[in-house]
Amino acid sequence: MSTPQRRIGPASEYHVDADDRIVYVSPAFLAFAIENGAPELNASSLLGVSIWDCVAGVSTREIYAVAFDLVRQERRALSLPIRCDSPTCRRFMELEIVPGAGRVLELRALLLRAEPRPAEELLDPRRARSDVILEACSFCRDIYVGNSAWMGVEDAVRHMDLFSSAQLPLLSHSVCPRCLPEFHRRMGFSV
Numbered sequence: 001m002s003t004p005q006r007r008i009g010p011a012s013e014y015h016v017d018a019d020d021r022i023v024y025v026s027p028a029f030l031a032f033a034i035e036n037g038a039p040e041l042n043a044s045s046l047l048g049v050s051i052w053d054c055v056a057g058v059s060t061r062e063i064y065a066v067a068f069d070l071v072r073q074e075r076r077a078l079s080l081p082i083r084c085d086s087p088t089c090r091r092f093m094e095l096e097i098v099p100g101a102g103r104v105l106e107l108r109a110l111l112l113r114a115e116p117r118p119a120e121e122l123l124d125p126r127r128a129r130s131d132v133i134l135e136a137c138s139f140c141r142d143i144y145v146g147n148s149a150w151m152g153v154e155d156a157v158r159h160m161d162l163f164s165s166a167q168l169p170l171l172s173h174s175v176c177p178r179c180l181p182e183f184h185r186r187m188g189f190s191v
Contacts, residue, residue: 018103057173132169137176
């Protein structure tokens, strides 16, 4: 079992009910949304919304669905490493999924480490986007560049010459092959 890491900020927390609808968002969650240019993510726009409308990428939704089922069935908490990068910061986090009353799940995103980075426009939600979709690993933030290869954001931008067009591709979330075994291990599946 891995050694618990010390968090460096308040948990960004939200809860989902038995139907996977958001029923609570913490003040830290709302502050994080505002700080990251998403003031539209407020309590009135989120409460009652299906979590599945908020999770991008089929692979990521599948992993979360398996994790939710596992936590509900076994009534044990599960912790997954995630990344929540901004254009100027790499954020290494843990997502704790904790069983609540009945079939409610409490999700807490804990910031473990943050590293400044040169501004990366691919991660800027305000940039104009094309219809092209790139897969980004939800857990390490690598980008799929084709031919079974995944690269860090900066390397992928250079490799794919993404700034040669006026619009950047959309990012969809997935899980890279390097991260998948760790998630299986944390969920208790044979790898």
